[in-house]
Structure formats: C-alpha cells, structure tokens
Amino acid sequence: MALGKDYTGQDCTLARALEVVGERWTLLIVRDAFYGVRRFSDFLVHLDMPRAVLSARLSTLVEHGVLAKEGHEYVLTEAGLSLWPVVHGLACWGEQNFGELGPHRLFVHADCGTRIAPDGTCPTCGGAPVRPADLEIHPGPSAGLRDDAVSKALRTPHRMLTPIET
Amino acid sequence: MALGKDYTGQDCTLARALEVVGERWTLLIVRDAFYGVRRFSDFLVHLDMPRAVLSARLSTLVEHGVLAKEGHEYVLTEAGLSLWPVVHGLACWGEQNFGELGPHRLFVHADCGTRIAPDGTCPTCGGAPVRPADLEIHPGPSAGLRDDAVSKALRTPHRMLTPIET
DNA sequence: GCGGAATGGTTCGTTCATTGAACTTGGAGG
DNA sequence: CCTCCAAGTTCAATGAACGAACCATTCCGC
CATH class of the missing domain: 1.10.10.10 (Winged helix-like DNA-binding domain superfamily/Winged helix DNA-binding domain)
Structure with a gap:
C-alpha cells in the first residue's frame, strides 16, 4: 500500500x-x-x-x-465499475465537509438531465442508483484551475466512461 | 497521508x-x-x-x-457518521470481489432483523438507507480469527456505535 | 530500411512516512 | 506523597514515494 x-x-x-x-x-x-x-x-x-x-x-x-x-x-x-458508489460517496463526503466552493464536477442522469443525489439515485427518476454509464459529467460551480490538456477535456460535458478527446 | x-x-x-x-x-x-x-x-x-x-x-x-x-x-x-455509506460500500465491494469465505460481520436493521443490502437500504423496510445507529452487528459466516479482547467483544452481537465492553 | 519523435515504461539516488521498541506524561486511587 | 496504568512521544531503522534520467517500442516520413 x-x-x-x-x-x-x-x-x-x-x-x-x-x-x-x-x-x-x-x-x-x-x-x-x-x-x-x-x-x-x-x-x-x-x-x-x-x-x-x-x-x-x-x-x-x-x-x-x-x-x-x-x-x-x-x-x-x-x-x-462497481466501485462507483464508493468513489461518488467519498467525493460527496468531501464536498459536504470540506468543499467550501462547491463541487468541481456535476453528475447528471443522462436520461432526464437531473443531477444525482449523494446516495447515487436520481431525484427525478427515483428508484435504484444510476449506473455510471448513464451519467454525464458537467463542470461545476468551482470547476478546475488546472490547464493541462486532460483537465480541459474533462471540463467539456461528456458521458462517463467514454474516452476523452485530447 | x-x-x-x-x-x-x-x-x-x-x-x-x-x-x-x-x-x-x-x-x-x-x-x-x-x-x-x-x-x-x-x-x-x-x-x-x-x-x-x-x-x-x-x-x-x-x-x-x-x-x-x-x-x-x-x-x-x-x-x-456520514462516512458510513463509504465504509459499508467499500466493505461490501471487498466482500463481493475478494471475500471467498463470506463476510466476517453482518449488519442487521435493528427494527426488523433484516440484513441490509450493499447499498445500505433495508430490503424489508425499503426506502432510505438505514442509519448506523439503527444497525446491529452480528458475527458472519467467516467471523474472525483474532482472539484479542476487543475482537472477542466485537463478535458478540451489539448495536452499532454503542461502546464495546472489554 | 532508416532517422526521429512520441508513447510507455524502468532505474536509481534522495526524501519522507511507517514501524516497533523504549521512554515520558498525566491522572486516579490509596 | 507514592504507585500504577492508560495515553502519548521519541528515535533509529526500514521501506515507500518522489523526480529526474534513462531505455524500449511503435509510428511516421523519407
């Protein structure tokens, strides 16, 4: 480790x-x-x-x-892929407790355009947690400061798991 | 770190x-x-x-x-306390992917006696994730091997968050 | 096929964290 | 005041992370 x-x-x-x-x-x-x-x-x-x-x-x-x-x-x-709840849960925990400026990225349910809740479910669609493949990544209120090519590519809205374009 | x-x-x-x-x-x-x-x-x-x-x-x-x-x-x-979903999620992930022998501990909803699902909800009661204070800890199928006083105390069923008795 | 660049690593000396044992501190009880 | 014990610090040795330099393989134009 x-x-x-x-x-x-x-x-x-x-x-x-x-x-x-x-x-x-x-x-x-x-x-x-x-x-x-x-x-x-x-x-x-x-x-x-x-x-x-x-x-x-x-x-x-x-x-x-x-x-x-x-x-x-x-x-x-x-x-x-089954680690997504853990990754998302930790990121939400960090945001709630230490993220003074708000999230850097928003995770949006592609089907309905709603931002998912900290527990991974969609407030609009309800029910089971949204699978990563059904999420889109959008820049949040305090989106990044880094200016490398990958950071820039990640700042353009795109669907999760699809390769970035550098 | x-x-x-x-x-x-x-x-x-x-x-x-x-x-x-x-x-x-x-x-x-x-x-x-x-x-x-x-x-x-x-x-x-x-x-x-x-x-x-x-x-x-x-x-x-x-x-x-x-x-x-x-x-x-x-x-x-x-x-x-709000870290519980992360801790539980990681433990479940470890169990599903690397826990050949089954879980060491079971987390049971105290209200109804049902083991909670990996996502933290109660299959019987449904709805929102069960709060840690409403859970009981029971030894699982591959309960521990350690024989220190604390491990022994943790192997007796008890409610989560209540101090162990050594 | 040959040079040259880009990608995907490995090697290696330095720095820093973990380890484990020994030691110190701070109360509680008598 | 004295003893005991849990809590916490110090310290030398080990091992991991760091970062720069080096190596290998592929792809390209020629």
Missing part, C-alpha cells in the same frame, strides 16, 4: 478492499478512469504523479481485476 | 476527502469507531498498528472533525 503494504491480521473485508484501492493515488486513478481517462500519459498529466508510482498502481489494479489493459488503454472492469 | 502527504494540485473533492481519510489505517480506525471502539488502547489492540501512527491518525481525524475527543474516548461526529 501507499501505506505499509498490507493489513495482514485484519479479518475484515474492508481491509481486503483497502489493500487493493487504499494506497495513495489509487482511488484518484479509478476516478479518472470513470471520467474517461484511459492512457498512461493522460493519467500522468492529469494526476501529476511520479511515473513509477503510476506504473505500479496500474499494474496492481490490473492484477486485481479493477482495470483491464486493452492495448495501451486501461479500462474499468465490472469489479471496477 | 500514509502516502505522500497531500494531493496539492488536484482540484477535486475526492482528493480533499482522501487527504483526511485516505491515509493508511485511517478508514480502519473509522470502521472500528462505528463498531463501538472508543479508547486508544482498544484501537491499538484491535488494529495491531504502531502507537505513533494511531496517535497521529486520531489527531488528524479530530482536527478535521471526523472524531471528537471526549475525555479519553474518541467518538464519531456528524461528519464521521
């Missing part, structure tokens, strides 16, 4: 999960994958992290079946 | 959240707090982690308003 390395001795599925996605940078990589980032260099530019660490993280994510490597692209697997 | 230290440059509420709860051990501490662990020595025995790190993590959690220190007890604040 970005941490020690594992949580041996912890008899808890949370610990198992954290061994996979609990290291530094890992959840930000997964988040970017939801946003449509797929290429090594795009992760690198957008996350502004050491190449060696990105390489290591992508490897362990592939190894554990969160991402799949297709040619030079890293794509979320089923297991990876 | 258990990691570098922060995610400066990341214009994302997820990064802000990870600066607070993304370090090694931190989410396990929060999990234990939900389970009813409150004292320094109990966290120490149960998590089997270095004292210095526990001390540091508890300090930053208090500093950021996730825990409140009451005498020698650390108790979840409102902000801390």
Whole structure:
C-alpha cells in the first residue's frame, strides 16, 4: 500500500478492499478512469504523479481485476465499475465537509438531465442508483484551475466512461 | 497521508476527502469507531498498528472533525457518521470481489432483523438507507480469527456505535 | 530500411512516512 | 506523597514515494 503494504491480521473485508484501492493515488486513478481517462500519459498529466508510482498502481489494479489493459488503454472492469458508489460517496463526503466552493464536477442522469443525489439515485427518476454509464459529467460551480490538456477535456460535458478527446 | 502527504494540485473533492481519510489505517480506525471502539488502547489492540501512527491518525481525524475527543474516548461526529455509506460500500465491494469465505460481520436493521443490502437500504423496510445507529452487528459466516479482547467483544452481537465492553 | 519523435515504461539516488521498541506524561486511587 | 496504568512521544531503522534520467517500442516520413 501507499501505506505499509498490507493489513495482514485484519479479518475484515474492508481491509481486503483497502489493500487493493487504499494506497495513495489509487482511488484518484479509478476516478479518472470513470471520467474517461484511459492512457498512461493522460493519467500522468492529469494526476501529476511520479511515473513509477503510476506504473505500479496500474499494474496492481490490473492484477486485481479493477482495470483491464486493452492495448495501451486501461479500462474499468465490472469489479471496477462497481466501485462507483464508493468513489461518488467519498467525493460527496468531501464536498459536504470540506468543499467550501462547491463541487468541481456535476453528475447528471443522462436520461432526464437531473443531477444525482449523494446516495447515487436520481431525484427525478427515483428508484435504484444510476449506473455510471448513464451519467454525464458537467463542470461545476468551482470547476478546475488546472490547464493541462486532460483537465480541459474533462471540463467539456461528456458521458462517463467514454474516452476523452485530447 | 500514509502516502505522500497531500494531493496539492488536484482540484477535486475526492482528493480533499482522501487527504483526511485516505491515509493508511485511517478508514480502519473509522470502521472500528462505528463498531463501538472508543479508547486508544482498544484501537491499538484491535488494529495491531504502531502507537505513533494511531496517535497521529486520531489527531488528524479530530482536527478535521471526523472524531471528537471526549475525555479519553474518541467518538464519531456528524461528519464521521456520514462516512458510513463509504465504509459499508467499500466493505461490501471487498466482500463481493475478494471475500471467498463470506463476510466476517453482518449488519442487521435493528427494527426488523433484516440484513441490509450493499447499498445500505433495508430490503424489508425499503426506502432510505438505514442509519448506523439503527444497525446491529452480528458475527458472519467467516467471523474472525483474532482472539484479542476487543475482537472477542466485537463478535458478540451489539448495536452499532454503542461502546464495546472489554 | 532508416532517422526521429512520441508513447510507455524502468532505474536509481534522495526524501519522507511507517514501524516497533523504549521512554515520558498525566491522572486516579490509596 | 507514592504507585500504577492508560495515553502519548521519541528515535533509529526500514521501506515507500518522489523526480529526474534513462531505455524500449511503435509510428511516421523519407
């Protein structure tokens, strides 16, 4: 882990999960994958992290079946897609407790144009949580300050999981 | 962070959240707090982690308003309680993808005795996610192997957030 | 097929966090 | 005042992250 390395001795599925996605940078990589980032260099530019660490993280994510490597692209697997509630939940928690300026990005249900609730459901359509593939990403009130190519591409509204165009 | 230290440059509420709860051990501490662990020595025995790190993590959690220190007890604040969906979501994700032996603990809606769904709702009662205070913790099919006093106390069914008895 | 650039990594020395043991502090009880 | 115990700090050693430099492979025009 970005941490020690594992949580041996912890008899808890949370610990198992954290061994996979609990290291530094890992959840930000997964988040970017939801946003449509797929290429090594795009992760690198957008996350502004050491190449060696990105390489290591992508490897362990592939190894554990969160991402799949297709040619030079890293794509979320089923297991990876099922992390969406966690990623979205943490982002909402951060926004509610530490986001003085409001969200940087809005997640909108593509079918009806409504912004989804923190619990992942659509206030208009009700019912089950909206799947990532049915979401669009729009820039929020405090949309980013970064001016790299990937950040700019992510600021144009687009559907989640579809590759960004740099 | 258990990691570098922060995610400066990341214009994302997820990064802000990870600066607070993304370090090694931190989410396990929060999990234990939900389970009813409150004292320094109990966290120490149960998590089997270095004292210095526990001390540091508890300090930053208090500093950021996730825990409140009451005498020698650390108790979840409102902000801390609102992390439940994330903690539960991650634990479920770990169980579904890496938990060959089934869950170690079951979370049961105290009102009706039904195990809650991965999305935090009660299949019987339906509707909104069940609040942590309305949950009971029961040992699951692969309940723990650890034999420290805290692990034993956590294996006896009890209501979430109520202090354990060692 | 050959040079040259772009992409996708690996290597390696430095810096910083975690680890674990030893030590200190601060109350509570007698 | 003295003892005990939980809580917390200090410190040397280990290991991970960092960042710059280097290597490999592919793609392109020629």
